[in-house]
Amino acid sequence: MNEGAGSAVQDLSGKGNHGTITGATWADGRYGKSLRFDGGTSVVKVPSSASLKLSRAFTIEAWITAELSDTQGPIVVKDTSGRPAYGLTGPDREPGDSAYRAAGYVTTNATRKVASTHGFSPYTWQHLATTYDGQRLRVYINGVLEGERLVSGRMQTGNGALRIGGYLGRHFNGLIDEVRIFSTARTTAQIKLDMNHPIVAADQPPSQPTELTVSAQSANVQLNWTASTDDIGVRAYEIHRSTTPEFTPSAATWVGERDALAGTAFWDAGMPAGTHYYRVVALDTGSQPSTPSAAVAVEVTVPGDPPSAPGTLFAGGRLNSAELRWSRPTAEWGVAWYQVHRSTTRGFTPSPRTFIARNNPLVYSDYSLEAGTYYYRVIAVDYAGQAGPPSNEASARVPDQPPGVPSATVTGGPGKATLSWTAPADDDRVTGYEVYRSRQAGAEIGTASILIATVTGTSLVDTGLSAGRHHYRVRAIDSAGQPGELSPSASADVTECPPSDCLAAAYGMNEGTGDAVGDSSGKGNDGTATATAWADGKYGKALSFTTNAAFARVPHSDSLVMDDALTVEAWVYPTEITQTHPLVQKGENGTEEYVLHAAWANYGSPPEGPSGKVEPFYPGGRLVLSPTPLPAGTWSHVAFTFGGGTMKLFVNGVQVAEAGDGYMNAIRPGTNPLRFGQDPYYGSYFKGLIDEVRIYSTNLTAEQIQADMARPV
CATH class of the missing domain: 2.60.40.10 (Immunoglobulins)
Incomplete structure (x- = not known):
C-alpha cells in the first residue's frame, strides 16, 4: 500500500493481482503508506485469477487499525458465488458481543468460521492472520494463536473477485496495510517474521550459500551450509543433485526445498551407490534465486541389496481424496518407511518432484485432491537408507462416485x-x-x-x-x-426346510487322533482341538475335556450365522457338574450369539440343569433353563431350539423347558468363532466327553431331535 496516490494498488508478489480502489483514501501506514476505509462504500477490488483460486490451503495476513464499528469488518475476502472461499475479518462481532475479535473463514462443503478467543484493541495497529491447512482453520492476533477448529476438505474456488475492505454490503472502518496472501498455511514463526518485515519489491537476489558440506551414512546423505542474506529476506533453499560435476541446477536436478526458518540442513535419503554432487540455491520472498553454491561431491556405499518392490499397489478415489494400500516387500535390512509418489501423468517415473509423503503403514490417504485422475507408485526404504524399485502404478479418479442401486x-x-x-x-x-x-x-x-x-x-x-x-x-x-x-x-x-438342507455343521468326533475336528455337513466348518484327548464316544469316538485349558475352536463362517431359527444338539458325558459348563458356543471375549450349556450357575448359586441361550437384537441374552442337573458319569442328549421368538430345551428327546416372549425375531449376527467346552472370558469350562454335535439353521421338532439321537453323524 505504498503507492500513496492514485486509484491502483500494486501486487508486489509478481503474480499480477493488482487492485482498483473505490472510495478509500491514502494515509500513513504501519510501514510507509496505507489505505483508509470509511466503513460505508470504500473497497479495493482485485479480479479473480488462477493464483487466487486456492483449493488446499491459505494464509491471509494484514496490519489494521480498526475504528468504531458495530458490525463485521471485512479485511480480505475471496468470493465464491456469494460465500467467502477464504477470508479474514476484524472486528467480527456477534450480537451482544462487545469484543473486537478477529475471524477466519473458509468454504469447503460448507462455510466455516473460527473467531479469536480474545478481542484486539481498536485505534492501534494490530496484526491479524488466518490460516487453513486442509485440517484446521486458525486465527492469530499479533503472531499469537487465538483460535482454531477442525475443518477438512478441498476449498471451493469460484470466479468471484478478491475484495479488501468490503464484502456483501459490509465495510471495514479504519486503516489496512501490508496485506499478504499465501497458498500455504504459514507457521506461527513465519507469521511473526512477516509482521516485522514490510512488503517491498525484490531488488537484489540473495547471497550465495557457502560452506556446503556433504556426508554419507550408508544410503543417507546429510547436507549443511551457511545461511544466505537478502534485502527482503530469504524464504527457502533449493537442493539440487546430479552425477555430473559442476552441473547447472535445473528442474531436472531439483531434489527438495528447505524452509529458511527450518534451518540450513537437509537429509537426502535412499541414495544409490556411487558419486553424487550437490548444490544449494537460496530463494528470497520474491522467489528470486541466488547464485548456486559450489558443487560438493559425496561417495555413497551401501551394505547390501535394497528392498524389493512393494506388493501390488491398489488405489481408489473418494470425493476429495484417494486411498492407497499395498503389501510388504522383502528387505534384508528391514523396511523403515515408504516413499509415496503421485503424478497426473500415466507411466510416470518417481522423482523428488512426484514425492508426496513418507509413510510407514501399508496404507495411505491422500487428502484435499481436486477433481481428476491421479497415478501412484510406492518405494520401500530400508533401515540402511536404501531405496528399492517402485511398485506397480495404480490410478484413482477423484471424485469417484459410489455405484448405483441394484434392482x-x-x-x-x-x-x-x-x-x-x-x-x-x-x-x-x-x-x-x-x-x-x-x-x-x-x-x-x-x-x-x-x-x-x-x-x-x-x-x-x-x-x-x-x-x-x-x-x-x-x-x-x-x-x-x-x-x-x-x-x-x-x-x-x-417353505419348510428339510433338516438335511438346514444342517450348518456336524461333528461326529471320529478322528480318534490328532487335533483336527472335521465337519461332516459339507459346509467346511472344520475346527482344531487344543489340550483335548480322544476317547470312546456315544457312537465311535468322542472328544475328551479333562483340564481347564481344553477346548476346540472353529473359525467363523457365514453358514454358522443364524437368523430367526436354530437347533443345537450334542451327546455329552459330564464327569462333574460344579459350575456353568459350556458345550457349544458361538461367541468369544464376552460376546455370544448362541450357546448350549451342560449346566448353568447364576453368580455363585448351585448349578442347575442344561440351558440354551441366544442374543437377540435388543440388549441382553435370553435363556431357556432346565432346573434339573444332568447326571454325571452317564451319556445324555441335550438340545435347544429357537424359532418364532420361542426357545425350547430338550433332554434325551423330551422337552423340559420353554422360554420366550414371541418378539425375539432374530439372533444378533456376529463374526465370533465356534467353541467347544470352554469360555475363558467368563472362566467357564466343561469336564467330560462331547460327541455327535449338530447345528441347524431351523428349529427341529421333538420327533426330528429323537431321530438324530438314534443315528450317528
Whole structure:
C-alpha cells in the first residue's frame, strides 16, 4: 500500500493481482503508506485469477487499525458465488458481543468460521492472520494463536473477485496495510517474521550459500551450509543433485526445498551407490534465486541389496481424496518407511518432484485432491537408507462416485431363496455385492438385517432357511471400496426346510487322533482341538475335556450365522457338574450369539440343569433353563431350539423347558468363532466327553431331535 496516490494498488508478489480502489483514501501506514476505509462504500477490488483460486490451503495476513464499528469488518475476502472461499475479518462481532475479535473463514462443503478467543484493541495497529491447512482453520492476533477448529476438505474456488475492505454490503472502518496472501498455511514463526518485515519489491537476489558440506551414512546423505542474506529476506533453499560435476541446477536436478526458518540442513535419503554432487540455491520472498553454491561431491556405499518392490499397489478415489494400500516387500535390512509418489501423468517415473509423503503403514490417504485422475507408485526404504524399485502404478479418479442401486428379485423354495439382481452403473467399475437378509421389510444395516454373503456375480442361492417370509436387500461395492445405496426390499416365501438342507455343521468326533475336528455337513466348518484327548464316544469316538485349558475352536463362517431359527444338539458325558459348563458356543471375549450349556450357575448359586441361550437384537441374552442337573458319569442328549421368538430345551428327546416372549425375531449376527467346552472370558469350562454335535439353521421338532439321537453323524 505504498503507492500513496492514485486509484491502483500494486501486487508486489509478481503474480499480477493488482487492485482498483473505490472510495478509500491514502494515509500513513504501519510501514510507509496505507489505505483508509470509511466503513460505508470504500473497497479495493482485485479480479479473480488462477493464483487466487486456492483449493488446499491459505494464509491471509494484514496490519489494521480498526475504528468504531458495530458490525463485521471485512479485511480480505475471496468470493465464491456469494460465500467467502477464504477470508479474514476484524472486528467480527456477534450480537451482544462487545469484543473486537478477529475471524477466519473458509468454504469447503460448507462455510466455516473460527473467531479469536480474545478481542484486539481498536485505534492501534494490530496484526491479524488466518490460516487453513486442509485440517484446521486458525486465527492469530499479533503472531499469537487465538483460535482454531477442525475443518477438512478441498476449498471451493469460484470466479468471484478478491475484495479488501468490503464484502456483501459490509465495510471495514479504519486503516489496512501490508496485506499478504499465501497458498500455504504459514507457521506461527513465519507469521511473526512477516509482521516485522514490510512488503517491498525484490531488488537484489540473495547471497550465495557457502560452506556446503556433504556426508554419507550408508544410503543417507546429510547436507549443511551457511545461511544466505537478502534485502527482503530469504524464504527457502533449493537442493539440487546430479552425477555430473559442476552441473547447472535445473528442474531436472531439483531434489527438495528447505524452509529458511527450518534451518540450513537437509537429509537426502535412499541414495544409490556411487558419486553424487550437490548444490544449494537460496530463494528470497520474491522467489528470486541466488547464485548456486559450489558443487560438493559425496561417495555413497551401501551394505547390501535394497528392498524389493512393494506388493501390488491398489488405489481408489473418494470425493476429495484417494486411498492407497499395498503389501510388504522383502528387505534384508528391514523396511523403515515408504516413499509415496503421485503424478497426473500415466507411466510416470518417481522423482523428488512426484514425492508426496513418507509413510510407514501399508496404507495411505491422500487428502484435499481436486477433481481428476491421479497415478501412484510406492518405494520401500530400508533401515540402511536404501531405496528399492517402485511398485506397480495404480490410478484413482477423484471424485469417484459410489455405484448405483441394484434392482433385486427373489424366489422362495423349500428352505431356500434364489436371488438375482441387475448390475448398476458406476463411474469406474463394480467389483462386488453385499447381500443382506431380514424378517423385516426395508430393514437397514445394523438393525434387524444381517450380511449373509459378499459375491462378485449378480445371483445367489440362500440355503438353510426357516419357513416364512424373508426380505433381501443388495448393495454394490466399487473398485474404490465405496458402497452404494441398498436396493429396495425383495421378498420371498420360504417353505419348510428339510433338516438335511438346514444342517450348518456336524461333528461326529471320529478322528480318534490328532487335533483336527472335521465337519461332516459339507459346509467346511472344520475346527482344531487344543489340550483335548480322544476317547470312546456315544457312537465311535468322542472328544475328551479333562483340564481347564481344553477346548476346540472353529473359525467363523457365514453358514454358522443364524437368523430367526436354530437347533443345537450334542451327546455329552459330564464327569462333574460344579459350575456353568459350556458345550457349544458361538461367541468369544464376552460376546455370544448362541450357546448350549451342560449346566448353568447364576453368580455363585448351585448349578442347575442344561440351558440354551441366544442374543437377540435388543440388549441382553435370553435363556431357556432346565432346573434339573444332568447326571454325571452317564451319556445324555441335550438340545435347544429357537424359532418364532420361542426357545425350547430338550433332554434325551423330551422337552423340559420353554422360554420366550414371541418378539425375539432374530439372533444378533456376529463374526465370533465356534467353541467347544470352554469360555475363558467368563472362566467357564466343561469336564467330560462331547460327541455327535449338530447345528441347524431351523428349529427341529421333538420327533426330528429323537431321530438324530438314534443315528450317528
